[in-house]
Amino acid sequence: MENLLVEIKDRSAAEILAWALDKFGAKVALASSFGAEDMVMIDMMAKLGQFKVFTLDTGRLHEETYQLICQARERYPQMDLRVMFPDRTAVEEMVNSKGINLFYESVENRKACCYVRKIEPLSRALAGLDAWITGLRADQTPNRSAMNLIETDRVPLTQQTIVKINPLLHWTNDQVWNYIKENNVPYNVLHDRGFPSIGCAPCTRAIEPGEDLRAGRWWWELDNKECGLHVGAEGKLVRATVT
Template identity: 45%
Template sequence: MTAITDKGTAKALDDQLASLDLAGRLSLVASLGGRTVFTTSLGIEDQVITAAIGTHRLPIDVATLETGRLFKETVDLIGETESQYDITITRYHPLKDDIDEYVAKYGMNGFYESVEARHACCGVRKLKPLARALEGASFWITGLRRGQSGNRAETPFAEFDAERNLIKINVLADWDIETLKAYVEENAVPVNPLHARGYPSIGCEPCTRAIKPGEPERAGRWWWENDEKRECGLHVPEAALPSLESSAL
């Protein structure tokens, strides 16, 4: 069955999802037809979603972007999670030619030198693999929450993604960190040990640090940049990102 993916459907879903619990939200989306993909970064939000998908045996594809620069703890958690929930987490890697092109232009760690170089790195290591992960999908499930940052404070439960021609489903939009921790405790969900070391938001190792007391949850991501709304591009329109010299990257 082909799912209808447009603004009207997204708005109707946004209203429906608000009154459901996590399992109900995921089950509703999985029942709509079309391919549904959940992309996990193995952070606490995504582990909670994976646990719900696995526990309820929902027909949702689970994928992760294995960028080549992840923390060892994150990579190890992929296999542990697959074993606990008897699921497959499909790994999407950057292409060697794209990495080689990036390194030739910016250097392996050129992302520290400019916003342009950082977005170009995210482009080859995250955005292009994400495009492969979402190919043919009607619904994209994410772990975005309103409490993660000011930039995400208005996150809806469902929104039409015109660039990818699908509906993005943010099933944890209204959850706070304490609700997440309680779910993890009650359901014995495996979590990244880095969370206990001051990393509430975990990305690539060179681009993530522990946060200081009182800092926002995502303050440790690309901390050397000044823009408080810094993102990698996965969850903001491409037009809102700084322009890059090389559109191929």
């Protein structure tokens, strides 16, 4: 992994994406929630040719997110998009036993919902890939500041080793939005309504000026701003080996 880091550490985000497509071909995909960072990378990758994207449709997304997905499919025909849904039986068992909005009742319930609606579908999306690309930025959370441009990761359910690439790790929020404006990139209109980070509708709110960028995620919990896609159950980066 150190060799790969040496190969990309001085490259721009667009150059890292080009490198990733060249290196991993059809075995690399961008994980996208269609947030601002993801739209930047979708635009960059579209300029390189065909590319794979997967998104997790938890069944609880904002309507605005679905609208953006439609918009992105039209704007970027180079995008090979795979929409991952949660296991129907698991969702039915969960909501029938614990309630449709179980996540508000306890951290345990919230993690159970994220597991069924995100972690298990993520594991299926990553199966068969050698690498995945994320829109993580270092200044979003303390956990993320400990990440690197390229890491060894593990698929949650299988523990299969996979490379994780974070091309925008060192970008600022301003850089993201400057790119979007300069390149006329479509984006989720919720960003204009105070949502810097957009996830599931019941678990995301707008933030006030000056609040932390992740303050709108699971706002009823005191200090947990990750869903488990990038951290372990204790909030530590157990699935990522920083190299």
